[in-house]
Amino acid sequence: xxxxxxxxxxxxxxxxxxxxxxxxxxxxxxxxxxxxxxxxxxxxxxxxxxxxxxxxxxxxxxxxxxxxxxxxxxxxxxxxxxxxxxxxxxxxxxxxxxxxxxxxxxxxxxxxxxxxxxxxxxxxxxxxxxxxxxxxxxxxxxxxxxxxxxxxxxxxxxxxxxxxxxxxxxxxxxxxxxxxxxxxxxxxxxxxxxxxxxxxxxxxxxxxxxxxxxxxxxxxxxxxxxxxxxxxxxxxxxxxxxxxxxxxxxxxxxxxxxxxxxxxxxxxxxxxxxxxxxxxxxxxxxxxxxxxxxxxxxxxxxxx
Amino acid sequence: xxxxxxxxxxxxxxxxxxxxxxxxxxxxxxxxxxxxxxxxxxxxxxxxxxxxxxxxxxxxxxxxxxxxxxxxxxxxxxxxxxxxxxxxxxxxxxxxxxxxxxxxxxxxxxxxxxxxxxxxxxxxxxxxxxxxxxxxxxxxxxxxxxxxxxxxxxxxxxxxxxxxxxxxxxxxxxxxxxxxxxxxxxxxxxxxxxxxxxxxxxxxxxxxxxxxxxxxxxxxxxxxxxxxxxxxxxxxxxxxxxxxxxxxxxxxxxxxxxxxxxxxxxxxxxxxxxxxxxxxxxx
Numbered sequence: 053x054x055x056x057x058x059x060x061x062x063x064x065x066x067x068x069x070x071x072x073x074x075x076x077x078x079x080x081x082x083x084x085x086x087x088x089x090x091x092x093x094x095x096x097x098x099x100x101x102x103x104x105x106x107x108x109x110x111x112x113x114x115x116x117x118x119x120x121x122x123x124x125x126x127x128x129x130x131x132x133x134x135x136x137x138x139x140x141x142x143x144x145x146x147x148x149x150x151x152x153x154x155x156x157x158x159x160x161x162x163x164x165x166x167x168x169x170x171x172x173x174x175x176x177x178x179x180x181x182x183x184x185x186x187x188x189x190x191x192x193x194x195x196x197x198x199x200x201x202x203x204x205x206x207x208x209x210x211x212x213x214x215x216x217x218x219x220x221x222x223x224x225x226x227x228x229x230x231x232x233x234x235x236x237x238x239x240x241x242x243x244x245x246x247x248x249x250x251x252x253x254x255x256x257x258x259x260x261x262x263x264x265x266x267x268x269x270x271x272x273x274x275x276x277x278x279x280x281x282x283x284x285x286x287x288x289x290x291x292x293x294x295x296x297x298x299x300x301x302x303x304x305x306x307x308x309x310x311x312x313x314x315x316x317x318x319x320x321x322x323x324x325x326x327x328x329x330x331x332x333x334x335x336x337x338x339x340x341x342x343x344x345x346x347x348x349x350x351x352x353x354x355x356x
Numbered sequence: 357x358x359x360x361x362x363x364x365x366x367x368x369x370x371x372x373x374x375x376x377x378x379x380x381x382x383x384x385x386x387x388x389x390x391x392x393x394x395x396x397x398x399x400x401x402x403x404x405x406x407x408x409x410x411x412x413x414x415x416x417x418x419x420x421x422x423x424x425x426x427x428x429x430x431x432x433x434x435x436x437x438x439x440x441x442x443x444x445x446x447x448x449x450x451x452x453x454x455x456x457x458x459x460x461x462x463x464x465x466x467x468x469x470x471x472x473x474x475x476x477x478x479x480x481x482x483x484x485x486x487x488x489x490x491x492x493x494x495x496x497x498x499x500x501x502x503x504x505x506x507x508x509x510x511x512x513x514x515x516x517x518x519x520x521x522x523x524x525x526x527x528x529x530x531x532x533x534x535x536x537x538x539x540x541x542x543x544x545x546x547x548x549x550x551x552x553x554x555x556x557x558x559x560x561x562x563x564x565x566x567x568x569x570x571x572x573x574x575x576x577x578x579x580x581x582x583x584x585x586x587x588x589x590x591x592x593x594x595x596x597x598x599x600x601x602x603x604x605x606x607x608x609x610x611x612x613x614x615x616x617x618x619x620x621x622x623x624x625x626x627x628x629x630x631x632x633x634x635x636x637x638x639x
Contacts, residue, residue: 070481187618191618191621193576193613196592199610203607207599290485316488335480
């Protein structure tokens with residue numbers, strides 16, 4: 053319980069940082085009045101708009117107004133869609149979350165068993181082959197991998213659609229692309245964690261008391277080796293989102309990432325701000341979830 | 357000799373160093389090595405296939421792109437931006453991160469609390485989003501890319517430098533330096549930092565690979581240097597629109613990226629196993 057409270061106290065810090073960062077960047081983009089009004093505006097018009105946007109107040113008061121707007125979910129009106137930016141972003145959030153969850157799940161399903169196999173067969177063929185694959189995977193730009201998959205499975209073989217969102221078949225290539233981006237790290241971290249746990253005294257003791265290799269692995273090594281892998285999930289969330297931006301762009305997946313990139317080219321600032329904010333909140337909350345899972349499975353963290 | 361012992365740290369460092377060195381030489385002598393100017397358009401020679409395909413010719417060994425520009429020359433020139441941005445962003449991250457980690461570990465107390473809590477909070481921030489916003493606002497110039505990517509990757513160094521400094525501080529040679537009147541800056545710079553350099557070298561090398569991937573990704577999204585500048589990300593993005601007629605454009609640019617990053621990663625992994633044998637498992 054104390055752990056939960058302490059952890060909850062940490063949530064606002066990165067959030068405030070993101071908000072302050074966005075505010076500073078917004079103020080550095082130039083005078084919003086000039087952008088909204090154009091060249092032939094009269095000084096009176098300018099003054100009215102300046103007062104309306106609170107730009108005549110000190111910066112710290114402006115920041116206060118900015119916070120108040122955010123708290124109400126008011127990010128302004130999208131220039132492309134002529135609707136509240138928040139609304140547009142929320143509509144796309146589902147598609148992005150679907151991709152993130154599926155990609156992460158596939159990465160875990162492939163990466164953890166592969167990492168365990170590497171550790172169990174250390175310095176033998178499976179370890180060698182999977183480690184080499186992991187290094188190549190780490191060197192592979194995910195956007196090229198996605199394009200290769202499109203060429204092979206969509207253009208050449210015609211088994212799967214090239215892009216868009218629809219039935220199950222639309223999910224395959226984006227999920228695989230996003231997962232491949234994460235799998236190498238899961239393999240390498242699982243491998244190291246399992247190897248280090250295998251050297252622990254309690255594993256040696258278990259083996260000495262007559263536990264077979266399989267029992268020692270399942271009952272003694274794996275439960276104790278899982279923790280660094282769970283931390284990795286938290287550490288990878290930011291990268292995962294970066295991967296989602298790229299994956300959505302390649303496969304024309306209608307999510308927040310693609311929306312954000314297109315909004316940048318359209319100079320649609322409210323959408324960019326709203327997407328960054330919503331995604332940052334999602335990732336910060338997911339991080340919280342990961343930490344709580346970790347505390348639930350590991351008393352060493354809970355009782356610290 | 358099994359495959360595993362054969363592909364040990366030595367061979368990794370050798371292959372990695374050869375790839376990286378080769379790419380650096382190509383970047384340095386780009387203008388000499390390029391058979392053509394990377395920006396000269398020739399609409400009569402659009403989308404020529406590479407030499408190994410039918411209709412390919414040695415005049416344009418890797419073919420031409422949609423505007424008839426020589427792909428080989430563009431790829432050669434594209435190596436420059438990736439290498440420069442990757443290295444310089446690494447230097448930015450390394451300097452900031454190591455300085456903060458050293459200070460936190462050496463001074464302890466409030467400084468340590470402030471720096472390390474800040475590093476913890478910073479880790480929860482999705483840096484790629486911040487990078488996208490900054491590049492969107494300021495445009496994708498080389499300086500912007502270096503600063504954005506550098507500022508996104510400092511906290512790993514802080515964590516490592518902090519832990520190492522804390523344990524090195526207790527070692528006799530550091531205590532002796534302090535006891536003989538060495539001032540903080542002198543002790544940190546001359547006694548602690550040199551001890552950390554092998555570990556920092558390994559992390560820095562591996563980070564360069566990741567930074568290059570991030571640079572090419574931003575450039576692929578159209579957030580790097582604007583076209584017609586020849587960057588690998590730009591070339592790949594242009595090739596993506598011609599996948600059916602000219603798949604070689606995207607794929608050759610992809611190969612170029614993989615070769616460089618694989619070289620950097622092999623070098624980093626090999627160095628880790630050589631410089632830090634206790635942690636050889638951590639590849």
